[in-house]
Amino acid sequence: MAGHSGSRRVIYAALAGNLAIAATKFAAAALTGSSAMLSEGVHSLVDTGNGALLLHGMRRAARPPDRTHPLGHGRELYFWSFIVALLVFALGAGVSFYEGVIHIMAPEPFVNAKVNYIVLALSFVFEGSSWLLALKEFRQQKGKQGWLQAVQSSKDPSVYTVLFEDSAALFGLAVAFAGILSAQLLEIPELDGLGSIGIAIILGATAIFLARESKGLLLGEPASSEVQKKVLAIVQDDPAVQRANGILSVHIGPEEIVAGLSIEFEDHLSAPDIEACVERLEARLKKEMPQISRLFVKPQATGTWERRRKAMAEASEEG
Numbered sequence: 001m002a003g004h005s006g007s008r009r010v011i012y013a014a015l016a017g018n019l020a021i022a023a024t025k026f027a028a029a030a031l032t033g034s035s036a037m038l039s040e041g042v043h044s045l046v047d048t049g050n051g052a053l054l055l056h057g058m059r060r061a062a063r064p065p066d067r068t069h070p071l072g073h074g075r076e077l078y079f080w081s082f083i084v085a086l087l088v089f090a091l092g093a094g095v096s097f098y099e100g101v102i103h104i105m106a107p108e109p110f111v112n113a114k115v116n117y118i119v120l121a122l123s124f125v126f127e128g129s130s131w132l133l134a135l136k137e138f139r140q141q142k143g144k145q146g147w148l149q150a151v152q153s154s155k156d157p158s159v160y161t162v163l164f165e166d167s168a169a170l171f172g173l174a175v176a177f178a179g180i181l182s183a184q185l186l187e188i189p190e191l192d193g194l195g196s197i198g199i200a201i202i203l204g205a206t207a208i209f210l211a212r213e214s215k216g217l218l219l220g221e222p223a224s225s226e227v228q229k230k231v232l233a234i235v236q237d238d239p240a241v242q243r244a245n246g247i248l249s250v251h252i253g254p255e256e257i258v259a260g261l262s263i264e265f266e267d268h269l270s271a272p273d274i275e276a277c278v279e280r281l282e283a284r285l286k287k288e289m290p291q292i293s294r295l296f297v298k299p300q301a302t303g304t305w306e307r308r309r310k311a312m313a314e315a316s317e318e319g
Contacts (some may be wrong), residue, residue, distance in 0.1 A: 007158040008097050010134045014137060014162050015051035028119040035103035036176040036195035039096035043172055046092040047165050050084040054158050057081065061253055068175040069276050071294060074253020075218065081157040082214035089207035093200045095275045100196030116180050122266055125172050131166035138163050146263035153224065156254035157217060161210055168206040172199045223249040223257045231292065235261060240277035245305035258294040262305045275301065
């Protein structure tokens with residue numbers, strides 16, 4: 001899990017910042033009676049818990065394979081990422097919406113409104129610092145891909161989850177500021193509750209997007225086309241291989257791929273020759289592509305592979 005050092009740094013920074021911000025927001029909400037500030041406090045508290053869950057998922061995913069999980073525990077990270085998305089929706093968006101409705105139905109005037117603005121300004125600085133760190137780490141991961149494409153193709157949800165949470169937090173702070181300021185200037189306290197509902201909408205949209213991405217990883221996403229091409233090139237390079245027909249792959253972790261290879265071997269090979277070839281392929285892939293954690297080889301005629309590949313393609317189109 002050495003590759004997760006950057007991810008852990010981003011999560012630790014977000015965790016520390018959110019915990020301090022949550023305590024400050026709750027204190028400000030108690031002093032001023034602001035619904036939007038209370039919603040922001042809940043938001044930061046949920047983000048704190050989410051950071052802890054992501055760290056827990058990374059620790060659990062790092063465990064080695066065992067008898068009950070022979071392919072390893074890599075998908076634990078995907079599971080806890082999905083739980084994080086559910087918490088953002090259920091607790092963050094749900095509580096914010098509830099608080100907004102309550103304060104619209106029973107509005108209360110502000111007390112010590114300046115406290116809200118000071119807390120919002122400090123929160124923006126802290127959240128912005130965490131967001132910049134997450135953005136820097138994600139930029140390194142995405143390479144030349146577009147932002148949305150990078151998220152959709154990423155197999156490591158830890159960094160982009162923090163990035164989206166921090167982005168939602170910054171938008172939430174802007175909405176909270178607008179709600180509090182308009183409620184004070186126009187002397188319409190209901191606008192503060194409306195700001196809380198706006199925060200709920202932002203959190204709900206973020207949660208739905210994160211849940212959708214986590215669902216795809218949990219169900220099993222294949223290795224990138226670049227990785228698949230490199231594996232097939234290595235296999236095809238072996239003298240015992242007549243043709244590397246294709247590969248079926250699935251990520252069980254950000255840097256853990258299970259690959260199944262369809263290979264047509266040279267006709268004159270004996271069983272020991274084929275076994276020696278498979279051992280060579282395993283050794284070379286382990287050296288050049290350590291992310292291939294498990295390799296399965298199926299001797300198969302090219303025609304058989306093509307028929308089955310065509311059948312899978314047709315099934316995908318019908319689905």
